[in-house]
Amino acid sequence: MTARLLSSVSPQADVVERLVGDAVASRIAECDPTLWPRAARPGWVVAPRTSRPLVGQIEALREQLRVAGQVRVVLAAAGGVGVAAEALSDADPRLIVLDTTDPAQVADALAGDLAATVLVVSVPPGEDPAPVQLVRDTVHRAFRADGLDPDEHTVVVTAPGGPLQEQAGAATVVLGPSDVDGLWAALTAFALVPAGLAGTDVGAVLADAVAARAALAADDPANPCLTLGALLAAAPVVALAEDGAPGLAEWAAQLLGGGLGKDGRGPLPVVVEGPDAPEWADPESVRPGTLTAGLGEVPGAAVTTVGPPAAQLVLWQHATAVAAHLMGVDPTDRPDSDRGPAGQNGGSTPGAGAHFTDGDVDVHAGAWLPTGTSTVAEALRALVGTAEAGAHLTVHAYLDRLDDASAAVLRPELTRRTGLPTTFGWAPRCLPGGGQRDKGGPADAVVCQLTGDAEPDLPGELAELQQAQARADAEALAERGLPVLRLHFTDRVAGLVTLARAVQQL
Template sequence: MSGADWNAAEVEANGTFRLRVGYRDVTAYTSAVEELVENRVAGRIAERDHSLWGSAAESEAAKRLAWVGLAEESRPLVAELTALRDELRARGVDHVVLCGMGGSSLAPEVICASDGVELTVVDSSHPDFVRAAIADRLERTVVVVSSKSGGTVETDSQRRAYETAFRDAGIDPAERIVVVTDPGSPLDDEATGAGYRVFHANPDVGGRYSALTAFGLVPSGLAGADIGGLLDDAAAIAPALASDDVDNPALRLGAVLGVANRAGTDKVVLVSVDTPIVGFADWAEQLLAESTGKNGKGILPVVVESVGSTNFDPNTDDEGLYSIGAGFPFDKVTPSSGWGASIDAGLGAQMLLWEYATAVAGRIIGINPFDQPDVESAKAAARGLLDGAGEQPTPAFTDGSVEVYASPDLLGDATTVAEAVTALLGRIDPDHGYVAAMAYLDRHRDSALAGVREELARRTGRPTTFGWGPRFLHSTGQYHKGGPATGVYLQITDDPDHDLDVPGRDFTFGEFIHAQAVGDASVLSEHGRPVVRLHVTDRAQGLAAIMKAVH
């Protein structure tokens, strides 16, 4: 891109933040920012005006805007959690485990990783993953069970498994389980009755906007993260985000996201450069994808590790470039779309900034940024399979240690794993398509498999995402089904080493994760999305065959 096609602007305030935005269309960008200022969008978000996203969104928005005041409203939790942490550590309980999904786990994970404190996140229904977590220092473990609705099946199953493990070890679960949920939820009632310590989150905050509520702060505070400093970061930037001014960073970032999307850029790269923040892109991925991916519209985040590494190819990945940190990589790499941004701020400030900007982008795109209408469909399909109502698929063929399943009429004459992958990739729209690889495996044991993202991106020349199942179902899963119909989907599943019962339920963890994968594939197929599922019956041989086929 020539210099004439690339325009940049920068704003900063007293060391609180530094934002640089790049844009192709000067008129469209500046007009959008000026319109946002004229309509007092930032001020009205801060005032919790639920009419900003249209009449169809009003009922949902009316109960989803309390996140704007959390930097101050969550302050009482700091002292309360410090006291509880000290009490637990005095009893030798210093290993913090979080059972939660989506917004309940992604925020605490980035908060603790960025602060350098240990937090074990159990966000899977894979039996090998759950068993390994329970076996780790159980005698020193406190478990935080987080569920906004109080009915998240994954979290309920994990809680039941830990309760049984504690009892088998002669430990009273009431001494080791802390619950975070909305007041009046089924989990609230059950936990209170069982004598568990319960923290109530603000019910007027949606899951993906809940980083600064009890969902983000309770597990992080118990693990030893500086949650007071996190709130300080957010409080410092809050006045700038609420101001109706052209230098408001949320309006600038939201305008770049929204105007670029309206101009045809529906994918953005998230990459960390020169920052102590660890894993922020995974949190932002859910915020953007689940908030915007609906009604055939939306922004798909593509998470890559670093600019200049083999994991970032500007020829395939940079339909938009958004960096988190002090580095400004589009000084060296100009996004082909002509739209980009780079943000340098503390973690709490980053979170509040991106929440505001996502809400602003939702207004520009013309969607409700607070609902997730397509998430429930995959849950319903999984429940149907567990209840025996759904039809179990049969493999189209077996190649060595890999069973191959696919959407109808997708495979053609394919008889090998390599041919099945080729058939799937042959369905990609060369101009707008993307590849989503989804692994329903143990994300710690099988972490090397994430390398398929880079290989698929290089092979196809198209943006490629990677997600661990079932956690991505609470994140990009909404975009897959509700966003533009431009994706092709590669699922990877396995047989666990040993299954694990879900106490008090008539299904096992192995049956549950299988139902989640099959259910999601069936819903994707019903939406006209091409899906291939590769099921490995021998993990070492099967995964090696898949990696070879992807290459």
């Protein structure tokens, strides 16, 4: 994976030497909690080793399910473990991730062969289980409608004593650790079980992770996590592009957002389409021969991390922890919803009723929207006009990331036409923790939410929850003083066409 850190920063030898002198790398490997103001859940550090007993358990369960004809894995997940499972499984088509309550995407998953399907329910500690529970109940109704016993087609991955364990009934339960959180649980049962049941060699994954972790524990200037961590702590924008590792850039962006985005601070991670993206700005990529060779003397601020996906996951976790140490923040802690600093953009909560309708798009906004605005293009221009120096545009799409994939194509065009770094994510998948309200920063953002009606024959309770999630996130963002524009598509296809035309008019 290639990362372009958009600033004038370069690896500062004195910073790396200070990290070496303070034994930061070895102290991380030893789970030293004094490196950060508070280490909420440090179990990620030893996960590659403590997860070893899972290898035989997952292999036996996979064989049991294979004999029963269950070779298709539908993962109902929260907290970023779905993204991690995709990265570890190399986007194996046997793994279908539902980290959304979008009714159309859930319906697509249920359109497959249910008799050949196993539902994996995975919620790491600290996550709200309610959305996953609703998806689970929807899938279970589909199993029953096909004459299948849900318990025979369900695997629950949860921390001990959680509500999911209590509700598991006769379903298979795999216990994960209680001292990991969200994206930091990538190398625990929460992501390894679904990836392994879909065919990933979990033993090889953990072997790669253990080898990488050993190299990253060295208090040596050549340790790549120290150089990368120093870069991350200093860069305002980090553009991430994949080099043949599906899902890794998205996972890393979420890790940086949740791990370093605290109290209105932290780099802005942007997943870009490749070196042609406007954020890339003539990178000078450095491609070391192996992961443990380090990042080398990086002349600019473009680095490439290479190696097996699990090794790169470990590198980015350790580098993020190093950056958090330099920034004085807690990488696994989450700020409370009211701790984010209020911005200066006069944000206010979008009301329940639309300000106006433009074709198949209902437009919702706060008091920042000028009176007389009557088109989506005008609303977008007004949103961008609230942006102050150093701000960015973020787009959260509460839609079907498969059928509505054309929405993501607009990201680079929005950057070119607005002049603002633009992030795009499928919500709530892209929002660490319970949503953007738990992220905490960077603070200088203008926000565009995309939501849409579902077909009448799809599960109504999923649509209601999805809209409620979007409204809750919009309210929390507005309470932080951020302007939020919500574009609701009463017809998704037509609405996306209207949006695309509006972007062309910016």
